[in-house]
Amino acid sequence: MKIEPFLLERWMTRHETHVKYDIAESGILPLSTHDLLQFEPEGTRAATLEALLQLPLGYSEACGTVALRSALAATYQLVAADQILVTTGAIEANYLLFQVLLDAGDHVIAPYPAYQQLYSVPRAIGCEVSLWEVGPETDYRYDVDALERLLTPRTKLIVVNTPHNPTGAMLSPADAARVYALAESVGAWVIGDEAYRWLSVPGGDPFAPPAVDMGARGISVGTLSKPYGLPGLRIGWMAGPRDVIERCWGMRDYITLSPGKLNDALACLALRHHDKIVERNRVIITANLAAASAWIESRQDMLSWTAPRGGLLGLLKYNLPVDSLTLADTLATEYSVMLAPGSAFGYEQHLRLGIGQRPDMFARGLAEAGRALDRFRASS
Numbered sequence: 001m002k003i004e005p006f007l008l009e010r011w012m013t014r015h016e017t018h019v020k021y022d023i024a025e026s027g028i029l030p031l032s033t034h035d036l037l038q039f040e041p042e043g044t045r046a047a048t049l050e051a052l053l054q055l056p057l058g059y060s061e062a063c064g065t066v067a068l069r070s071a072l073a074a075t076y077q078l079v080a081a082d083q084i085l086v087t088t089g090a091i092e093a094n095y096l097l098f099q100v101l102l103d104a105g106d107h108v109i110a111p112y113p114a115y116q117q118l119y120s121v122p123r124a125i126g127c128e129v130s131l132w133e134v135g136p137e138t139d140y141r142y143d144v145d146a147l148e149r150l151l152t153p154r155t156k157l158i159v160v161n162t163p164h165n166p167t168g169a170m171l172s173p174a175d176a177a178r179v180y181a182l183a184e185s186v187g188a189w190v191i192g193d194e195a196y197r198w199l200s201v202p203g204g205d206p207f208a209p210p211a212v213d214m215g216a217r218g219i220s221v222g223t224l225s226k227p228y229g230l231p232g233l234r235i236g237w238m239a240g241p242r243d244v245i246e247r248c249w250g251m252r253d254y255i256t257l258s259p260g261k262l263n264d265a266l267a268c269l270a271l272r273h274h275d276k277i278v279e280r281n282r283v284i285i286t287a288n289l290a291a292a293s294a295w296i297e298s299r300q301d302m303l304s305w306t307a308p309r310g311g312l313l314g315l316l317k318y319n320l321p322v323d324s325l326t327l328a329d330t331l332a333t334e335y336s337v338m339l340a341p342g343s344a345f346g347y348e349q350h351l352r353l354g355i356g357q358r359p360d361m362f363a364r365g366l367a368e369a370g371r372a373l374d375r376f377r378a379s380s
């Protein structure tokens with residue numbers, strides 16, 4: 001299979017280990033094993049640690065332990081543990097689903113801009129991919145009328161990503177129901193990439209139900225990377241009809257086989273403390289969203305955005321005579337700040353900002369980025 005380069009990943013890996021202020025990062029400030037243990041009641045903390053230390057590191061249950069799959073299933077309305085496949089991040093879940101559900105020539109609708117996997121993998125399979133725009137043309141919102149115009153009797157799959165990377169757009173509950181009904185009307189699947197589930201922003205929009213809870217054509221993809229601050233565990237999952245789960249599992253036998261055993265155990269520990277983690281995220285997001293809004297307001301002559309309605313990401317539009325890759329490279333190499341170039345998402349004159357990192361670092365990153373933008377303005 002020939003596939004286009006994953007532009008954002010290529011750009012991030014160039015800079016992410018060198019910069020001081022990574023405010024392009026798509027996740028929330030990571031938690032450590034120590035942090036997870038601190039969530040445990042004092043009386044059981046030592047026993048929890050001991051159980052982790054004593055866990056024999058053999059191969060794990062191929063589709064994830066029953067304990068983990070049961071805990072994940074319980075986050076949906078009518079999903080049983082055997083409808084969950086634990087994967088190496090949401091990225092593997094999406095990949096398996098595309099491979100299993102799609103054939104060359106199928107018609108797919110995917111959001112754009114987007115996490116590039118969502119349209120590049122279907123394209124690499126040989127599908128005809130229609131891009132459903134969520135960018136400046138629609139004021140960084142989902143427009144279901146536009147989706148309806150893209151739908152054909154041949155449409156095999158509609159991909160939805162809400163909250164949306166990179167705009168922070170949300171599909172409303174009513175619009176999500178409409179998307180599902182449209183898919184059903186032509187016998188298509190709906191994959192809900194719900195990587196940013198549980199990450200609400202102050203004053204943001206309500207969450208639509210997960211795709212799997214909408215009906216038999218809905219499949220949800222989730223991850224502990226974003227909402228739990230645990231991308232290093234590489235624990236994601238899909239929730240869907242049993243036959244789809246079986247077929248994805250069958251394909252996964254050839255790729256990663258099973259989740260890491262310790263990672264599965266740490267994932268169970270994290271899920272037990274869902275509410276505390278959500279609250280911790282809320283504090284970080286609230287501080288950073290306020291700082292970002294004030295920073296953008298103070299530079300209205302060159303910056304604007306539609307603040308995220310959910311999730312951790314927003315696209316900044318800038319009004320300077322410099323392309324986004326040059327600007328982002330200059331920010332990274334000369335100011336030690338990472339803001340992702342819009343060109344990686346197909347949108348010039350934009351930078352992607354992530355509001356999930358440590359608030360003091362985030363504020364310093366904004367200040368440094370501001371210095372750089374002021375310099376570009378003065379020299380233009």
Ligand SMILES: Cc1ncc(COP(=O)(O)O)c(C=O)c1O
Pocket residue numbers: 026088089090091092115161165193195222223224225226231235236
């Ligand atoms: C929309 C979306 N889906 C999936 C992923 C993959 O996440 P992971 O594999 O870490 O779970 C990402 C990561 O940035 C993402 O933004």
